[in-house]
Amino acid sequence: MTEAFSWVFDGLLVIALVIVAARVVFTPVLFKAIVMFIVFGLLMAIAWGRLDAPHVALAEAAIGAGITGALLLAAYSDLVSVRRRRPHLRPRVRVLRRHAFFAASAALAFAALALVLLQVPAPESGAGTLAVANLDATGVAEGVTAVLLDFRAYDTLLEMAVLLLAVYGARAVLVTDSEPRPDPWPTEGRHGSMVAALVGVLAPLIVVTAGYLLWVGAYGPGGAFQAGAVLAALGVLLRLTGRLEPAAASSWPQRLVLVAGLIVFSLVGLATLFAGGTFLDYPEAWAYPLVLLIEIALTVSIALPLILLFSGSPGLATPAPEDRR
Amino acid sequence: MSWHEWLAVPLLLSGAVFFLTGTIGLVRFPDTWSRLHAVTKADNVGLGLMVAGLASLSASAAVAFKLVLVWVLAMLAATFSCHLISRYSLRESERDDR
CATH class of the missing domain: 1.10.287 (Helix Hairpins)
Incomplete structure (x- = not known):
């Protein structure tokens, strides 16, 4: 049945x-x-x-x-x-x-x-079997997180570099388009008080959800990429409702957030290298806190590029209080 | 079957009926507003009945709480998207009249 x-x-x-x-x-x-x-x-x-x-x-x-x-x-x-x-x-x-x-x-x-491909017999022991067998050594109980941040940490590091490059690529295109463009999301008069109220209710819920996804990544489905995407969704909402406005340049905290994932990840890699190990091979006792630290940095460094790509502007700013409707 | 399973079956079935009628209304009704009327009413009650049925099927307070949370959030989203879609189509129809 x-x-x-x-x-x-x-x-x-x-x-x-x-x-x-x-x-x-x-x-x-x-x-x-x-x-x-x-x-x-x-x-x-x-x-x-x-x-x-x-x-x-x-x-x-x-x-x-x-x-x-x-x-x-x-x-x-x-x-x-x-x-x-x-x-x-x-x-x-x-x-x-x-x-x-x-x-x-x-x-x-x-x-x-x-x-x-369906006729080909499954391999007796591939990388997956090896990874599951060595899960205990990674400090996280969740296989996918272990693969992303330990077994193939180098790939994930390079993915972060790709994301940063994508933002700067989009920005380069933006600068060459010299014609001033109207904001595709004009806020005045389009959104009533109901939408503002909805964002007010949703914003804390979204932050809690992102934090939960980040934390649960160590032992269940979740992790930096999902948490970053959820945070980016909040940024999209704030941008659409005019709580965030496009800015001609990114402020230095925004730049710091953009590169935080790459820097923290690379620093951890260099530290493991100088501590006498292999690049990004965490010592067993330190594995969990290091993975968590990297995941936190990755989350914000995934969210902000996505918001900037959506906003189509080099930076973001909060509107002046008198402009807020 | 235990009592909470007996409770779940009619709840799930009536929820499915609500979804079915809502979908028929969405497909058959002539304009945006009556379609919205059909789909949001059916969605809210239909999902509510489904959630009640699944909660009683799970027989666990924690799962039931999470399901109710899903229902509340879905209703919130449905309410606001209904509001936005109907307001947009109202403005478009006013623009066409002019």
């Missing part, structure tokens, strides 16, 4: 994923495509949950659906304002129908590959 129900549920989920994915690609209306993309992310999060991968489900919901959706909507609203001011610059949205043949061939090739 339960198994039959699982099959029906998973089957419906797969069909919905395929239909929504097709809608994302084939919808000629850009706004609909974005909304469908967000729906796709949420369905995908449920699919990851069904596959017993709550970490990926959390990341997909927070980053894939939430932050990416907000970024796409921000880009869309910018696009609309560009079209309004310069109608001759009408970017064409091409429907990919004529590429159906290539899509079908690609799907066929993928299916053939998947069929071959």
Whole structure:
């Protein structure tokens, strides 16, 4: 009974994923495509949950659906304002129908590959088995956090560098666009007192949730990436409701937060190197506090770049009290 | 089946009925406001009945508390998104009238 129900549920989920994915690609209306993309992310999060991968489900919901959706909507609203001011610059949205043949061939090739891969027997002992066997040495009880911050800490360090580079890349593009642009999120008169009240209720809840996700990462699904994405969602809300305003330059505390993850991570790595060990190989007694320290720094250094990317400004500022509506 | 399972079945079923009618209303109703009316009312009560059913199925106070928290937050989000969507479509329709 339960198994039959699982099959029906998973089957419906797969069909919905395929239909929504097709809608994302084939919808000629850009706004609909974005909304469908967000729906796709949420369905995908449920699919990851069904596959017993709550970490990926959390990341997909927070980053894939939430932050990416907000970024796409921000880009869309910018696009609309560009079209309004310069109608001759009408970017064409091409429907990919004529590429159906290539899509079908690609799907066929993928299916053939998947069929071959399914025949290959699973390796007797891969990196995963080794990692689980050595989990005790990492100071954290959660496998995914151990992999991210211990077994492949170097990769995570480089990912933080990539995120920082992305922010500076976006900023470089921003500077070359010399034409002054209207803020895509004008606040005056658009949001009533209800939205302000909602943000007032949600802000502390979001901070608590982010803190919980950060803390629980050591022994359950959670961690710096999910916590950072949740904090970034708060930043998006504050930016949308005018509690945070774009600034022409980032203040030095903001710059510090941007690089905190990279610096703390690198310093810990150098310290382990000079203490006579390998780069980023924590001594066993220190493993948990070091991982926690790195996770805290990573969380803020993940959240701020995402907020800046959404805001589309080099920095953020709180509005002067008399401007607040 | 124990008593809390007997309690859960009708709650879950009536919750499902609310979701079904809300979805039919969302698909069939003619304009934004009646659609919102259908989907938010059904969502709030439907999710509430689901939460009540799941809480009694779990037979654990801690799980029930978390479920109720989910319900309250979902209602909060639904209320505000309903408000924003209806206000936006009201403004758009006023702009079209002019």
